[in-house]
Amino acid sequence: MLTLHCPYCGVDADETDLHGGGEAHLKREGPGSTDDDFEDYLFMRENPKGVHFERWRHAYGCGKWFLAARCTNTLQVFGTYPAQTPEPPQEIRDKISAARPGWSWGNLK
Amino acid sequence: MSDAVSALQGKVAPGEVTIREAGLQGMIILRGDLADKKLRTVCTGLSGVGFPAQGQANSEGKTGLCWMSPDEILVLVPYEEVAQAIASIDKALTGTHYLAENVSDARAVLIVEGAFCREVIAKLAPVDLHPDTFKPGDFRRTRLGQVAAAFWMRDEDTFEVICFRSVAEYTFNLLAASAKAGAVGHFAS
Numbered sequence: 001m002l003t004l005h006c007p008y009c010g011v012d013a014d015e016t017d018l019h020g021g022g023e024a025h026l027k028r029e030g031p032g033s034t035d036d037d038f039e040d041y042l043f044m045r046e047n048p049k050g051v052h053f054e055r056w057r058h059a060y061g062c063g064k065w066f067l068a069a070r071c072t073n074t075l076q077v078f079g080t081y082p083a084q085t086p087e088p089p090q091e092i093r094d095k096i097s098a099a100r101p102g103w104s105w106g107n108l109k
Numbered sequence: 110m111s112d113a114v115s116a117l118q119g120k121v122a123p124g125e126v127t128i129r130e131a132g133l134q135g136m137i138i139l140r141g142d143l144a145d146k147k148l149r150t151v152c153t154g155l156s157g158v159g160f161p162a163q164g165q166a167n168s169e170g171k172t173g174l175c176w177m178s179p180d181e182i183l184v185l186v187p188y189e190e191v192a193q194a195i196a197s198i199d200k201a202l203t204g205t206h207y208l209a210e211n212v213s214d215a216r217a218v219l220i221v222e223g224a225f226c227r228e229v230i231a232k233l234a235p236v237d238l239h240p241d242t243f244k245p246g247d248f249r250r251t252r253l254g255q256v257a258a259a260f261w262m263r264d265e266d267t268f269e270v271i272c273f274r275s276v277a278e279y280t281f282n283l284l285a286a287s288a289k290a291g292a293v294g295h296f297a298s
Contacts, residue, residue, distance in 0.1 A: 009178070009250075011236075016235050017252065060257050061249075062179065062181075062250065063178060064178060
């Protein structure tokens with residue numbers, strides 16, 4: 001069972017209180033983008049066994065979206081942070097580096 | 110005008126822990142900037158209690174304030190005073206970005222009262238209700254069984270539960286069944 005800390009409510013919410021929203025930190029490709037970029041934006045997703053960044057919504061609680069960094073293999077949670085964060089905060093990256101040296105995810109290291 | 114009735118009209122399930130529907134309760138959802146001084150003043154003025162911190166509820170009798178989310182507060186006032194309360198919120202917050210809506214008839218309030226009320230709720234919600242973690246004044250929005258609900262502790266032996274009116278009967282039966290099944294003794298010291 002996954003328990004994530006909601007950065008807005010300050011409570012530890014159980015998986016059944018939450019709703020998953022897929023991959024985090026997607027960059028939207030709008031009008032004027034190339035077909036390849038648009039296809040990548042629509043369909044191409046990370047599918048790692050290990051470090052992953054995801055969107056979650058505290059559906060039964062405050063209703064806010066937040067982002068979480070966790071390991072898909074062990075369910076270890078490295079941290080959660082507000083959805084208004086364009087890329088993972090350094091503090092979270094440090095935690096991941098400590099637990100999974102040499103990790104990478106998309107363009108992130 | 111037709112007579113207003115609450116969802117279960119004061120239904121009671123007596124027992125060691127009693128489940129009771131609280132009857133008509135005025136509830137106003139207020140969304141806006143909770144740091145705004147005008148908003149805080151009008152809320153505390155209407156309810157007569159202090160402005161709650163994150164994850165807290167302050168209540169006294171039929172009035173109170175519950176922290177729902179970073180931009181949402183639930184104002185509890187007596188049922189008859191809702192229209193007047195919304196009028197004073199509108200007056201105080203004119204020109205700012207806010208939303209005040211009367212949700213009294215869309216929700217139901219249930220009261221869980223008795224020695225092991227903590228366990229009655231703990232069996233139904235994915236929340237750590239240990240006495241060291243969840244104390245009177247703490248407020249939590251979560252689910253009870255299969256429906257969304259919010260609850261807070263008025264005192265050591267009393268929980269107040271808010272759910273949608275359409276699921277009031279389900280929630281009532283759920284709490285009554287949990288109370289009837291008895292204490293688990295998990296929190297006993």
